[in-house]
Amino acid sequence: MYEVLFWFLTIMAIGCALGVILSRNPVNSVLFLIATFFAISGHYLLLNAQFLAVVNIIVYAGAIMVLFLFVMMLMNLNADVEPQKSRLAQLAGMIAGGVLFLVILAALRTASLSVLDKQSNDIGLIKNLGKVLFTQYVLPFEISSVLFLSAIIGAVVISRKEEVHSTVADGSVNTSDIK
Amino acid sequence: MPIQYYLFLSMALFSIGIMGTLMRRNAIIIFMCIELMLNAVNLLLVAFSKMYVDSSAQIFVFFIMVVAAAEVAVGLAVIVMMHRKVHSVDINILNRLKH
Known part of the structure; x- marks a missing residue:
């Protein structure tokens, strides 16, 4: 169950992130980004960060993206005729991002990190986070x-x-x- | 679930954000790609917080969200002002700071 949810949320996050940068209509980009934030919130729930999951939905998907959407509607940018960069510049950007991904992947592939344990802990609850936040x-x-x-x-x-x-x-x- | 999977996921999201920043010409889309990169870092911090059973990383994520909200407010104000002056959010036009 945990693995199924993990892979579903991972594919949803990466697919929607690709939709953000590939869709021509800026309003579609905003909607894809909101879906990405929901997938990341699901990952927070799987990682026992319940408070951050709720805050992520309220602040990012609720407030920031609505602000983006308002600005976009205000400027009448919901048109498909957006000027694109030249093919060469787009290819260069894609290669640069992909090479960065490959470099970090190669550097961290053999890193010896521990396996996340499945039993839940309660460090992500509001009570514990509030204690740390208001003391330390x-x-x-x-x-x-x-x-x-x-x-x-x-x-x-x-x-x-x-x-x-x-x-x-x-x-x-x-x-x-x-x- | 090995933590490497979370590492690779957040790296993929970060790289997609960089690709979007380099590929698009709309200033608002570039802003959204920066938000995507910030969220990739947040996801990585939460995964390490689970690995070390330490809540400090989640506090850092909280502060990153605070700074991102402030940054978006100011940045969108700047974009609105530029759009009011030159009627475009195309960065190839905005790069000439004189109108």
Whole structure:
């Protein structure tokens, strides 16, 4: 049962990841990426990381990908006529990625790593993760809240419309005219 | 299940992300491939957390998700602003930083 689930989720993850980079329509790419995230969440469940599985679905599939989808709809990008790179550049990219995969595969093929035991442990539950997070890693946790605040402010400042700059420019022109 | 399988799976996802980054011209797709690479690393960290029975790796995954969310918010804001200025998200047009 465990093996069947593992192989099913693996094939689903890799197939949907290939769909992300090969589909012409950007909206299809987003939907494929959401399917990939669901497969990765299934892997987290198999690895006894229940909290991370739920957070992965809520944050990635729920929030981030919806943001991508909104931006894409906002820009009317759901068209199939997307400019593609030249065949040579695509081939070069594919060879570069494949060679990287082969190099790491060859380096780690003979690594002596232990076999994952099948019995479940409870380190991935919210109780244990919360204990570690709020005792050992409480300072990074607080710093990440500051990071979030600055990211929110930065996103709002960057993406707002630029009436302010035009009025400032007009003002400078007016003052120069007065002089 | 040997941990090598998880290693190879996350390496395959990472390589697919790199291929997508190099092959596509749409800036949003490139962003999504970066998210895919981050998720491959997350999967590897969780597998090692299971192997060593240590929850620190899962905390790292949590922080990677936090940073990814912040990065996506700012990056999509930049892409929206660029689209408002040059009406395109094609990186061959965006590489000229002057309009």
